Every structure is written in structure tokens, then in C-alpha cells.
Amino acid sequence: MQKTVxxxxxxxxxxxxxxxxxxxxxxxxxxxxxxxVNGLPDLTSLVEKVGPAVVNIRTxxxxxxxxxxAMDMDRDFQEYLFRFFGIPAxxxxxxxxxxxxxxxxxxxxxxxxxxxxxxxxxxxxxxxADEVFVRLTDNREFKAKIIGSDxxxxxxxxxxxxxxxxxxxxxxxxxxKVGEWVLAIGSPFALENTVTAGIIxxxxxxTGDYLPLIQTDVAVNPGNSGGPLINMAGEAIGINSxxxxxSGGYMGISFAIxxxxxxRVSEQLKKTGKVTRGQIGIQVAEVSVETAKAMNLPNDRGVxxxxxxxxxxxxxxxVEAGDIILKFNSQSIEKLSELPRLVGDSIPGTKVSLTVxxxxxxxxxxxxxxxxxxxxPARKDESSSSRQGESLSSSILGLQVADLTAPQKKRxxxxxxxxxxxxxxxxxxxxIRKGDIILRLNNGDVTSQQDFQNQLVKAxxxxxxxxxxxxxxxxxxxxxxxxxx
Numbered sequence: 001m002q003k004t005v006x007x008x009x010x011x012x013x014x015x016x017x018x019x020x021x022x023x024x025x026x027x028x029x030x031x032x033x034x035x036x037v038n039g040l041p042d043l044t045s046l047v048e049k050v051g052p053a054v055v056n057i058r059t060x061x062x063x064x065x066x067x068x069x070a071m072d073m074d075r076d077f078q079e080y081l082f083r084f085f086g087i088p089a090x091x092x093x094x095x096x097x098x099x100x101x102x103x104x105x106x107x108x109x110x111x112x113x114x115x116x117x118x119x120x121x122x123x124x125x126x127x128x129a130d131e132v133f134v135r136l137t138d139n140r141e142f143k144a145k146i147i148g149s150d151x152x153x154x155x156x157x158x159x160x161x162x163x164x165x166x167x168x169x170x171x172x173x174x175x176x177k178v179g180e181w182v183l184a185i186g187s188p189f190a191l192e193n194t195v196t197a198g199i200i201x202x203x204x205x206x207t208g209d210y211l212p213l214i215q216t217d218v219a220v221n222p223g224n225s226g227g228p229l230i231n232m233a234g235e236a237i238g239i240n241s242x243x244x245x246x247s248g249g250y251m252g253i254s255f256a257i258x259x260x261x262x263x264r265v266s267e268q269l270k271k272t273g274k275v276t277r278g279q280i281g282i283q284v285a286e287v288s289v290e291t292a293k294a295m296n297l298p299n300d301r302g303v304x305x306x307x308x309x310x311x312x313x314x315x316x317x318x319v320e321a322g323d324i325i326l327k328f329n330s331q332s333i334e335k336l337s338e339l340p341r342l343v344g345d346s347i348p349g350t351k352v353s354l355t356v357x358x359x360x361x362x363x364x365x366x367x368x369x370x371x372x373x374x375x376x377p378a379r380k381d382e383s384s385s386s387r388q389g390e391s392l393s394s395s396i397l398g399l400q401v402a403d404l405t406a407p408q409k410k411r412x413x414x415x416x417x418x419x420x421x422x423x424x425x426x427x428x429x430x431x432i433r434k435g436d437i438i439l440r441l442n443n444g445d446v447t448s449q450q451d452f453q454n455q456l457v458k459a460x461x462x463x464x465x466x467x468x469x470x471x472x473x474x475x476x477x478x479x480x481x482x483x484x485x
Contacts, residue, residue, distance in 0.1 A: 041181050041197075041232065043183060043195070043197060046183070046230075046232065046234055047183070047185070047195050049234050050168055050185070050228075050230055050234050051137060051185060051193060051195075052136065052137050052138070052166035053111050053112045053165075053166040053167055053168035054109065054110075054111045054137070054168065054185040054186065054193070054227060054228060055109065055110050055111065055112060055119060055134045055135060055136055055137075056107070056108075056109060056134070056135040056187045056192045056193075057107070057108040057109060057110050057119075057121055057125055057126070057132060057133070057134055057135075057144075057158075057187075057226060058105065058106070058107060058132070058133045058134075058135065059105065059106035059107075059108070059125070059126055059129035059131065059132050059133075060103050060104070060105055060106075060129065060130055060131040060132075060133075061103060061104040061105075061106070061128050061129055061130055062103055062130045063103060063104055106125065106126075106129065107187060107190050107222075107223050108121060108122065108125030108126075108186075108187070108223060108225045108226045108227075109121065109125075109185070109186035109187050109223065109224055109225065109226045109227030109240070110125070110134070110158065110226045110227065111168045111185075111227065111228040111236060112165050112166060112167055112168060113167060113168065113170060113236075113263075113266075114165075114167060115163065115164055115165050115167050116162070116163060116165070117142075117159050117160040117161060117162045117165055118147070118157060118158070118159055118266075118270070119134060119144065119157070119158040119159070119160065120155070120156075120157060120158075120226070120228075120236075120239060120262060120266060121156050121158060121225075121226030121239070122154050122155070122156060122225045122226040122239060122241055122257075123149045123150060123151050123153075123154045123155060123156045124154055124225065125156065125225050125226045126146055126149060126156050126158070127149070127151070129146070131143065132144040132145075132146060132158060134158065134160050135192070136165075136166075137192075137193055142160035142161065142162065143160075144158040144159065144160050145158065145159045145160075146158060147159050147269055147270060147273060148268075148269030148270070148272070148273040148274055148275075149269070150265050150269065150274070150275045152210045152275070152277075153210055153211055153257065153261065153262070153265050153275070154239075154241050154257060155239065155257060155261075155262050155265045155266060155269070156226075156269075157266045157269040157270060168228055168230075168235075168236050169234060169235050169236070170235060170236045170237075170259050170263060171231055171233065171235030171236060171237045171259060172237070172259075172260065173214065173237045173238060173258035173259045173260045173261075174258075174260055176200055176203055176214065176231070176237055177200065177203075178199075178200050178201065178202060178203055179199055179200065180199060180200050180231065180232070181197065181198075181199055181231075181232050182197070182198065182199065182200055182216055182218060182229055182230060182231055182232075182237070183195060183196065183197040183198075183218065183229075183230050184196050184197075184216075184218045184219070184220055184224060184227055184228070184229055184230070184240050184254075185227055185228060185230065186220070186223060186224035186225075186226070186227030186240060187223040187224065187227070188219075188220070188221035188222065188223040188224045189221060189222060189223050190223055191223070194224075196218050196219040196220070197218060198216050198217040198218035198219070199216065199217060200214060200215070200216050201215040201216055201217055201253070202214070202215040205255065206335065206337050207242070207255065210340075210341065210344070211257060211258065211261050211341070212258070212337075212341075213241070213242070213255040213256060213257060213258070214229065214237070214238045214255065214256040214257075214258055215253060215254070215255055216229065216254050216255075216256065217252055217253065217254070218240075218254055219250050219254070220240050220243050220250060220254035221243070221250050224240050225240060225241060226239060226240070226241075227239070227240050228240070229256040236259055237256075237258070237259050238256030238257055238258055238259050238262075239256055239257040239259070239262050240254065240255075240256050241255055241256055241257050242254065242255040243255070264345075276347075276348065276371060276372070277343075277344040277345070277371075277372040278343050278344060278345070278346035278347060278348050278350070278369035278370065278371070278372060279312075279313070279343060279344070279369070279370055279371070279372040280312060280313045280314040280317075280319070280343055280367050280369060280370065281308065281309035281311075281312020281313055281314045281315065281370070282305050282306075282307065282308050282309065282312070282314045282319060283305075283306045283307040283474060284303040284304060284305060284306055284325070284336060284339055284340070285303065285304045285306040285336070285474075285476050286303065286304070286336045287301070287302050287303060287304050287324060287477070288477075288479065290464065290479040291304075291466055291477045291479050293464070294442075294463075294464040294465070294466045294479050295324075295357075295360070295442070295443070295466055295477075296360075297324070297357070301326065301332065301333065301334050302324045302325055302326045302333050302357070303324070303325050303333055303336050303338075303339050304322065304323070304324050304325075304475075304476065304477055305319060305320065305321050305322060305323045305324075305325065305356075305475070306321065306474045306475045306476055307321055307473055307474050307475060308320065308321050310413070312370070313367050313368055313369065313370045314367060316368075317354070317365045317366060317367040317368070318365050319354065319356065319365060319367070320358065321439075321468075321470070321475040322358070322439065322440060322468045322475055322477070323356040323357065323358050324356060324357040324358075325339060325354055325355070325356050326355045326356065326357055326362075327353075327354070327355035328342045328343070328352060328353075328354060329352050329353055343369065344372065346369045347369065348369050348370055348371040348372075349368065349369065350368070350369050351366055351367070351368050351369070352366075352367055352369060353365065353366050353367070354367055359440075359443040359444070360443045396456065396482040396483050397426065397427045397456070397465065397480055397482060397483075398423065398424035398425045398426055398427045398428060398483070399420055399422070399423055399424075399427045399432065399438075400420070400421045400422035400423075401418040401419060401420055401421060401438060401449050401452055402418060402419050402421050402449055403418060403419075403448050403449050404417060404418065404419055404437070412437065412470075414437070414439065414470070416439065416445050416446060416447045417437045417438060417439045417446055417470070418437070418438050418446055418448065418449050418452050419435065419436070419437055419438075420432060420433065420434055420435060420436045420437075420438065421434060422434060423436075425483070426480055426481055426482070426483055427480050430478050430479065430480045430481075431478055432467070432469060432478055432480070433471070435471070436469050436470065436471050437469065437470040437471070438452065438467050438468070438469055439468045439469070439470055439475070440467070440468035441455045441456065441459070441465065441466075441467055441468075442455070442459065442465065442466055459482075463481065464479050464480070464481055464482075465479070465480050465481075465482055466478070466479050466480075467479075467480060
């Protein structure tokens with residue numbers, strides 16, 4: 001009897017784990033969760049629920065026909081050539097006719113987020129489009145209006161005139177987990193209403209874009225752009241945007257814009273048609289492991305201020321080139337890409353605090369965010385112009401340096417430093433070149449060539465010396481390992 005009970009208990013457990021037959025009632029309007037078939041999710045009911053809200057986007061870009069002036073002829077002569085010799089007129093047009101209008105067509109995907117017709121897609125899907133058309137799964141087609149588009153995040157917002165349209169519910173991309181099942185619906189290679197599935201491979205992949213992206217192994221190809229990435233609850237958690245490919249087609253890695261960020265951008269587009277970002281007027285660089293170790297930092301977190309724009313919010317707040325920014329408000333800065341995103345997401349006019357490390361001391365600087373403008377081109381390097389003063393040689397670093405004259409300091413916008421007149425090993429291997437300006441050695445400002453030599457003597461037999469170096473109006477820390485005498 002006991003063996004029989006154990007046998008049936010095991011069979012029950014096996015069926016429960018394999019099929020998953022227990023179900024619960026759904027709330028009104030809630031998408032049916034995926035069930036399990038032979039250990040894999042059954043997506044049929046989920047696709048039936050969310051599919052109607054995914055749309056196909058067709059774009060037309062009008063291109064003005066170009067005629068070669070040298071080919072223009074008298075109309076009578078054109079007619080003569082055509083009638084007697086069969087030679088067509090330039091651009092293939094007969095006499096008296098107008099050149100045909102050329103168009104460039106594009107294809108993409110999108111999804112409806114409101115019942116009155118607002119649609120999310122990618123910026124690159126509708127970029128340069130003169131006309132945009134949206135087709136629903138029931139074959140209804142609408143001419144869409146571009147409400148706004150943001151190239152930096154690759155998000156665009158469209159509007160079609162309709163009522164009670166099918167809507168795809170949006171989820172929370174902050175709650176996604178690596179390994180969870182997701183699916184994509186779109187129009188790869190113009191094949192409308194195509195469904196592909198996979199899992200989330202990484203939550204916040206830093207690809208160098210303005211936003212950290214969701215990485216998946218869902219098959220995404222040209223035409224899928226702008227379509228939704230959907231979780232098993234039937235919610236859009238991202239906008240399919242990019243693929244990693246050497247061939248132009250899918251190779252197992254695709255990326256989606258997190259829906260939280262896309263919605264934040266779309267709200268600004270809906271209100272003003274554009275996205276307003278904050279800036280503080282600095283350029284930043286990475287803090288290497290060697291630099292962090294030489295400066296006794298706990299790790300290589302934080303970013304270094306490479307340049308401070310004249311008259312910028314950062315300059316007014318007292319931020320200096322060479323500062324290492326450790327925190328933005330209360331959030332620690334771990335990666336180089338984090339600070340520009342945090343600053344850009346801030347509303348112009350708001351006050352934030354920067355925690356910086358300067359010459360071994362921690363400072364908290366209040367900064368008022370300003371409105372972002374177009375990037376200004378870097379000024380041409382003036383540091384390589386002729387300078388006065390004899391060079392002072394440093395055999396342990398392989399450097400020769402000279403004092404800067406007062407006019408040179410004024411032109412460069414600095415009040416201290418020495419210029420490198422020659423660079424050899426080990427400084428050359430560390431990236432220091434002739435014409436570079438050395439502003440600081442470890443945590444001490446360099447005021448003259450003799451001061452540079454004195455600080456080197458004071459450093460003694462240090463395993464690593466960190467120089468703060470300016471080049472092309474950008475500043476960076478350069479660790480150099482001294483040569484033993």
C-alpha cells in the first residue's frame with residue numbers, strides 16, 4: 001500500500017512539473033499568461049491577445065529628380081532623335097513630359113500605446129520620411145503624423161486618427177530578469193505580423209548609446225525595428241532597436257530600448273515635439289585601475305573631469321579639470337557612461353550636488369543644471385607653439401619640461417603648469433608627448449620646471465607617479481612608472 005501511494009505521488013509530481021495544469025482566473029483586460037507545453041511556454045493565447053496592437057509602418061521619402069544640364073536639349077531636336085533613331089530624351093522622358101518623381105521606401109514596426117492612436121517606434125524607422133503610413137492587423141491603413149522624434153534615444157512618437165484602437169499594455173523594464181522569456185512581434189524583411197521568441201540575456205547592456213539597452217537572443221531582423229519586446233504577462237518592456245551583426249542579418253544578439261526610458265521620452269515628445277536635456281559643461285574620461293591605485297582610491301569607480309567649459313554651470317560651481325566625480329546627488333558613479341545619462345535626464349534649472357575628489361580631499365559642489373546645447377568643437381591645440389625657457393630633464397620619467405610664459409598661460413587659460421619639450425621611455429609609453437602640459441604631479445600643482453623636479457624628488461621611490469596632463473583642451477590622468485636609478 002505504501003509503495004503504491006509513493007508511486008502515484010511521484011507520477012502526480014511529474015505531471016505537475018511537466019504540464020503545469022493549475023490555472024487561476026484572470027482580471028478583466030488582463031492578457032492570458034503563457035502556459036507550459038512539454039516544458040516550454042505556449043505563446044498562442046498571448047500572441048492572440050497582444051498581436052492586434054502591433055502595427056506595420058511604411059515610409060516614403062521623396063527624392064527630387066536630378067537632370068544633367070549638359071544633357072538638356074531643344075525639344076524639337078529631342079523629338080527628332082526619338083522619332084527617327086529611337087533615342088529617348090534625357091532621364092528617359094519624352095519631349096514635353098515632366099521627370100518622374102523618385103521615392104525611397106522604408107519599412108518598420110511599431111505598437112499602439114493609447115486607444116486614440118499614439119504609437120511608439122524607432123527614430124531611425126521614420127527619419128527623413130515625408131509620409132508615414134500605419135497598417136493594422138485587420139488591414140486598416142492610416143496616414144500617420146510624426147509627433148516628435150529623438151535621435152539620441154532612437155525613440156519616435158506617431159499619431160493616427162482612430163478610436164477604441166487595440167492597445168499594448170506597457171510594463172516596467174526595471175523589474176525584468178535575466179533568463180525570463182520574451183517575444184518580439186514585427187515585420188522583418190516586410191513579412192508582417194511575424195512572432196519570434198527567446199530570453200533576456202542582459203538587463204543593462206552598455207553599448208555606448210545614450211541608454212543602457214536590454215540584450216536578448218530573440219530573432220530580430222531589418223523591419224523588426226520599432227516593434228515591441230513583450231514579456232509573458234503580455235506587457236511591452238522594450239522597443240526592438242538594434243542587432244549585433246557582421247552580415248546585416250540576425251546573429252543571435254539583439255537589443256531593445258527599455259520601455260521606462262522610451263515612455264519618459266515619448267511624454268516630452270507629446271508635450272513639445274522634442275526632448276530637452278540638461279548639461280553642466282564638462283567632458284569626462286575614465287579613471288584607470290592604475291590611476292586609482294596610485295591615488296589611493298578604493299577602486300576605479302568615478303569619472304575624471306577632462307575639461308570644463310568656460311562660463312558653464314560646472315565652472316560656476318567650482319568644478320575643476322582633474323576632479324574625480326564620485327557621486328551625482330546620492331548615486332555613485334561606477335561607469336563613464338552613467339554621468340552623462342544622469343545629467344541629461346535632469347531638468348534644466350534644477351540643483352544637484354557633485355561629490356568630487358580633488359588632491360586627495362572630498363568636496364561636495366552644488367551645481368545648477370543648464371539646458372543642453374549642441375556640442376562645441378574643440379579648439380585647435382595651441383600648446384605646441386614656441387615657448388621660452390630652458391628644458392629641465394627628468395631621467396626617471398624620461399621627460400624634459402620647460403616653464404610656460406605669461407602670454408602662453410593666458411592663451412591656454414591656465415595659471416600653472418610646465419610644457420613637455422621631449423618625451424622618452426617610460427613617459428612616452430604611457431602616452432605623454434611633446435607639447436603636452438603637465439598641470440599636477442600626484443596631488444600637487446606644478447608651478448614651474450624646478451617645482452616639477454622638487455616634487456619628483458619628494459615622491460622618492462614611488463612605484464607609480466600620476467601626472468595630470470592637458471592636450472587639445474582636454475585633461476586626463478596619466479600614470480607613469482618611474483625608472484629605477
